[in-house]
Amino acid sequence: MTVPATVAELVRQFRANGRIVIVGASLAGLRAAEALRAEGFTGSVTIIGDEPYEPYDRPPLSKQVLKGWVPADHTKLPRLREVNAQWRLGVTATGLDRAAKQVRLADGEQIPYDRLLIATGTRARQWPNPDEAALEGVYSLRSRDDAAQLQKALAAPPSRVVVIGAGFIGSEVASVCRELDLPVTVVERGSAPLVGALGGVIGEIAAEMHRDHGVDLRCGLGVSSLEGDSGGHVRRAHLSDGTTVDADVVVASLGSIRNVEWLEGAGLASGFWGVGCDAGGRAFDINGVVTDSIYVAGDVARSPHVLYEYQFLAMEHWDNAVLGAEAAAHNMVNLEPHYRPHLLLPGFWSGQFGLNIKSVGVPPFGDEIVFTQGSVKERRFAAAYGRRGRIVAAVAFDHGKWLEYYGKLIEQSGPFPPPPPGWDHPPDMKPIPAEFPQPGVPTAIPDVVLTGHDPSERGAEFRPRPR
Amino acid sequence: MVEETPWQQALRYANRANPYPFYEELRRTPVARQPDGSYVVSTYREVVQLLHDPRVTSDQRKRPDTPSNPFEATIITEDPSEHDVDRRRMMRHFAPPECPQTIADFEPEIRRVFGELLNDMKGKTRVDFVDEFAFPGPVTVICKVLGVPLESIPRFHGWIEAALDGLDFGPEANDPEQQRRTAAVPDQVAEFRQFLAGLIDQYRKQPGPGMFSGMVNDGGPEGLSQQSIVRNAMLMLFAGHETTVNLIAHSVLNLLRHPDQLEKLRRRPELIVPGVEELLRFESSVQFWPTRSALEDIEIAGTTIPKGAPIFLAYGSANRDPERFENPDRLDLERPDNQHVGYSQGIHYCFGAPLARLEAQTAVGEFVRRVQNPRLVEDPPPYRRNQIFRGPRHVWVDIDGIRD
Numbered sequence: 001m002t003v004p005a006t007v008a009e010l011v012r013q014f015r016a017n018g019r020i021v022i023v024g025a026s027l028a029g030l031r032a033a034e035a036l037r038a039e040g041f042t043g044s045v046t047i048i049g050d051e052p053y054e055p056y057d058r059p060p061l062s063k064q065v066l067k068g069w070v071p072a073d074h075t076k077l078p079r080l081r082e083v084n085a086q087w088r089l090g091v092t093a094t095g096l097d098r099a100a101k102q103v104r105l106a107d108g109e110q111i112p113y114d115r116l117l118i119a120t121g122t123r124a125r126q127w128p129n130p131d132e133a134a135l136e137g138v139y140s141l142r143s144r145d146d147a148a149q150l151q152k153a154l155a156a157p158p159s160r161v162v163v164i165g166a167g168f169i170g171s172e173v174a175s176v177c178r179e180l181d182l183p184v185t186v187v188e189r190g191s192a193p194l195v196g197a198l199g200g201v202i203g204e205i206a207a208e209m210h211r212d213h214g215v216d217l218r219c220g221l222g223v224s225s226l227e228g229d230s231g232g233h234v235r236r237a238h239l240s241d242g243t244t245v246d247a248d249v250v251v252a253s254l255g256s257i258r259n260v261e262w263l264e265g266a267g268l269a270s271g272f273w274g275v276g277c278d279a280g281g282r283a284f285d286i287n288g289v290v291t292d293s294i295y296v297a298g299d300v301a302r303s304p305h306v307l308y309e310y311q312f313l314a315m316e317h318w319d320n321a322v323l324g325a326e327a328a329a330h331n332m333v334n335l336e337p338h339y340r341p342h343l344l345l346p347g348f349w350s351g352q353f354g355l356n357i358k359s360v361g362v363p364p365f366g367d368e369i370v371f372t373q374g375s376v377k378e379r380r381f382a383a384a385y386g387r388r389g390r391i392v393a394a395v396a397f398d399h400g401k402w403l404e405y406y407g408k409l410i411e412q413s414g415p416f417p418p419p420p421p422g423w424d425h426p427p428d429m430k431p432i433p434a435e436f437p438q439p440g441v442p443t444a445i446p447d448v449v450l451t452g453h454d455p456s457e458r459g460a461e462f463r464p465r466p467r
Numbered sequence: 468m469v470e471e472t473p474w475q476q477a478l479r480y481a482n483r484a485n486p487y488p489f490y491e492e493l494r495r496t497p498v499a500r501q502p503d504g505s506y507v508v509s510t511y512r513e514v515v516q517l518l519h520d521p522r523v524t525s526d527q528r529k530r531p532d533t534p535s536n537p538f539e540a541t542i543i544t545e546d547p548s549e550h551d552v553d554r555r556r557m558m559r560h561f562a563p564p565e566c567p568q569t570i571a572d573f574e575p576e577i578r579r580v581f582g583e584l585l586n587d588m589k590g591k592t593r594v595d596f597v598d599e600f601a602f603p604g605p606v607t608v609i610c611k612v613l614g615v616p617l618e619s620i621p622r623f624h625g626w627i628e629a630a631l632d633g634l635d636f637g638p639e640a641n642d643p644e645q646q647r648r649t650a651a652v653p654d655q656v657a658e659f660r661q662f663l664a665g666l667i668d669q670y671r672k673q674p675g676p677g678m679f680s681g682m683v684n685d686g687g688p689e690g691l692s693q694q695s696i697v698r699n700a701m702l703m704l705f706a707g708h709e710t711t712v713n714l715i716a717h718s719v720l721n722l723l724r725h726p727d728q729l730e731k732l733r734r735r736p737e738l739i740v741p742g743v744e745e746l747l748r749f750e751s752s753v754q755f756w757p758t759r760s761a762l763e764d765i766e767i768a769g770t771t772i773p774k775g776a777p778i779f780l781a782y783g784s785a786n787r788d789p790e791r792f793e794n795p796d797r798l799d800l801e802r803p804d805n806q807h808v809g810y811s812q813g814i815h816y817c818f819g820a821p822l823a824r825l826e827a828q829t830a831v832g833e834f835v836r837r838v839q840n841p842r843l844v845e846d847p848p849p850y851r852r853n854q855i856f857r858g859p860r861h862v863w864v865d866i867d868g869i870r871d
Contacts, residue, residue, distance in 0.1 A: 401813050421522060423524065423546045423762070
C-alpha cells in the first residue's frame with residue numbers, strides 16, 4: 001500500500017473505532033462531542049466533568065437565575081444531536097500521562113485515549129482568606145450551585161449586599177440586587193467598573209449607571225477583611241480606607257482561575273494564562289512544539305490570533321467555547337491539509353441596569369476610543385477602539401445591531417477612526433485615550449528553563465520558584 | 468431598443484412567477500448600477516453588510532429626489548435616533564420586555580382561526596388557498612392584535628390592493644395602464660389614512676383591546692404624536708398581514724411543487740419550524756426594499772456607490788445566493804445554518820416576525836396535517852402586480868377532503 005493510502009486507512013479506522021476523551025462537561029465539551037458525531041466519528045467518546053450535572057448554560061446564572069425567574073437547575077444546555085457518550089460526571093480529572101495516553105481520575109481510574117480534548121475552563125477566584133471565605137453569607141458565582149445558593153440568599157432578603165469587584169459578574173450581581181430592591185455596595189480596586197475589559201472612558205459611564213440605580217459604588221478601594229458574628233455568619237466588610245460596611249451577603253467577584261493544575265507534570269505549555277495551542281486547537285508542549293493528540297477549547301485555551309499581532313489570547317466568551325470546540329473537534333478527526341483554524345472575532349454581551357452591553361474585537365488591544373453613534377447621555381451608543389490608525393474593537397450600549405458593521409471593519413483592518421455614520425453621531429467625534437490600566441505583572445507564572453547540552457537533547461521544563 | 472438590465476427584466480410582470488433566473492444573472496455584478504442611477508445589491512454578503520452600515524439611510528427625505536411612498540415618516544423610513552425611539556414606543560405594546568406574553572397568548576386564537584378556515588373547506592373539491600386560507604387567516608389575526616374591527620376588512624383590503632397595484636419599480640411603470648393605477652394611489656392611501664384616524668380617535672375617547680388603543684392611551688413620557696400613530700398604524704395593519712399572506716400562499720404552492728418535502732413534513736411535523744425558515748428563504752416575502760440611499764460614497768464589492776444614490780437591497784436574490792446557500796434553488800426543509808434575510812437584518816429587522824412565524828408555522832402545519840391529497844390546478848398560478856410584496860393572486864388546489 002502507498003503511504004497516502006495507508007494514512008487514509010488509518011484515518012478511516014480512527015474515525016470508526018478511535019477513543020476520544022473530553023475533559024470538561026460544559027458548553028465547550030458538549031459542543032465538541034456533538035461536532036465529533038456530526039463529523040462522522042463513531043468511536044467512543046468519554047466526557048469527564050467534576051460537577052455532578054450534565055452541561056448547563058452559564059449566562060443565565062448571573063441574570064435570570066439570580067432574579068429568581070428561572071431555577072438554577074433549569075439551565076441545562078439543549079442537545080443539538082445525539083452524542084452517545086460515556087459520561088463520567090462528578091469526578092475530577094487529576095492528572096495526564098501523555099506517554100501512556102491516559103487521564104487519571106480522582107477515584108483512581110485511568111481513562112485511555114487516542115485523542116484528548118482539554119476543556120476544563122476556569123473557576124471563580126475565591127476570597128483569599130480561607131477563614132473569611134468560609135463564613136456563611138460569602139459567595140462567589142461561577143457554577144449552577146453557586147447561583148442557586150446566592151439566589152436563595154438574595155431572596156431571604158439580606159439587609160445589604162457587598163460585591164467585591166466590578167467586572168462583568170460583579171456589575172451584573174449589583175444590577176440584580178437593585179432590581180430586587182436590595183441595598184448594595186460595590187467595592188472596586190480600579191478606577192471604575194469594567195475598566196479591565198472596556199477601559200476607563202467606558203468605565204466612567206458604567207460608574208454613573210451604577211450610581212443612577214442606587215448602587216453605593218466605592219472605586220479605588222479594596223476590601224481588607226471580612227468580619228463574621230459568633231454564629232459564623234458574615235456581618236461586615238472592612239475597606240482599605242479604614243471604613244466598614246455592614247452586610248450579610250458578600251459576593252466575591254474577583255475574576256477567574258484557569259483549571260490547569262491537573263496538567264502539572266504533563267509537559268504541556270500550560271500555566272496561569274491557560275493551555276497554549278495553535279489556532280486549530282492543537283496543544284503546544286512545554287517546548288512550544290505542537291502535539292498531535294491533545295487539543296484545547298473554551299476558556300482554558302490560549303491561541304494566537306492573526307488580527308491581534310498573533311498574540312496568544314484566552315477568551316472567556318460563550319461563542320469562543322462553541323466555535324473553538326467545533327474547530328478542535330473537526331481537527332481531531334482530520335489531517336492536514338484539512339485542518340480548520342478557529343479565527344473568531346471575539347465578542348461578548350452583558351445585561352445590566354436594564355441595558356444591553358455588547359462588544360466585538362479585543363478592546364484592551366486598543367489605546368484610543370471614539371464615540372461614533374448615538375448619545376452617551378442617553379446611554380445608547382456605539383464606540384470604536386483603535387490602535388495605530390486601525391480599528392481593533394467596538395462596544396455598544398443598547399446599540400448592538402450596529403456591531404456587525406464594526407466587526408466587518410475590524411476583520412478588514414479598517415481605519416481608525418472609522419468612516420463616520422451618516423446620522424445620529426455624537427457632536428464630538430474626536431478619538432481620546434481609552435484609559436486601559438497598564439497590564440499587570442502576572443503573579444503565578446512558573447519559570448521555564450532550558451535543559452540538555454546537545455542540540456538534539458535540548459528541551460524545556462518548569463521550575464516553579466519557591467514563593 | 469436598449470437592452471434591459473437583469474434587474475429590469477426581473478421586475479417585469481411577465482417574470483413575476485419566476486424572477487430567479489434574472490437574479491442569478493444579476494448576482495454576477497453584486498452591486499449593479501441601473502440606468503436611472505440607482506444601485507441594486509443582490510448578493511448575500513453585500514446585502515448584509517449594507518444592512519448594518521450606518522452610512523446607509525432609510526429616510527427618503529435625505530435623498531436628492533424624494534419619491535412618494537405611502538409609508539413615509541414611519542419607522543421603516545426613519546433613521547436613528549428618531550427610528551429607535553418610535554420603534555420602542557410601538558414595541559412596548561407588542562413584545563418583550565414590556566409585553567412578553569402578547570404573541571404567545573395569541574397562539575390558541577391563531578390555531579382556531581386557521582382551523583376554522585380548513586373546516587369551512589369541508590365538502591369542497593377545489594379550493595383557492597389564497598382567498599380561502601392565506602388571506603383571511605393573517606388578516607383576522609392582525610386585526611385582533613391591533614384592535615381593528617373585522618367588519619372593516621373588505622374596505623381596507625380594497626385600498627391596500629389598489630395602492631399596491633399602483634406601485635411599480637419596473638420598466639412597465641410608464642405604461643398607460645400602469646400610470647392609471649399609479650394615479651389612483653394617493654386617493655386610496657388618503658381613504659386608508661382617514662379610516663385609521665377615525666378608529667384611533669375612537670380609541671382615544673374609549674379605550675379598547677389591541678395595540679392601537681394601547682399606543683393612543685400610552686400615558687408614558689414617550690407617547691407618539693397623533694400623526695405618527697396614524698402613519699405607523701397604516702404600516703402595521705398593512706405589513707402585519709400582507710407579507711404573511713404571500714408567505715403562506717407560496718408555502719402551499721412550493722410544498723405542492725416538491726412532493727418529497729411535503730411528504731417529509733407530513734411524516735415529521737416537528738420540521739415545521741426549520742421548514743418555515745426554508746420557505747421564507749425560498750420565496751422572500753419582501754423581495755427587495757427600495758427606500759435606502761447612500762449618505763456618503765460607499766465602497767463595496769469593487770464598486771463605489773456614490774453619495775445620494777438610491778440603493779435597492781434584493782433580499783429575494785440574496786436568499787438564493789449560492790455563495791451563501793448550497794444548492795440555493797433546492798427546497799430543503801432541513802437546511803442547516805439557514806440565516807436568510809427574508810425578514811431583513813439590522814435595526815429595521817421585521818418588527819412582527821415572531822408573530823408572522825407563529826402564523827405561518829400554524830397555517831402550514833395544519834395544511835399539511837389536514838388537507839387530503841392536494842394537487843395544484845394551475846402552475847404557475849396568476850401573480851399579483853406588486854414586485855416588493857410578491858405573491859400569487861390565487862393558488863387553486865384540488866383536494867380529496869379535510870381531515871379532522
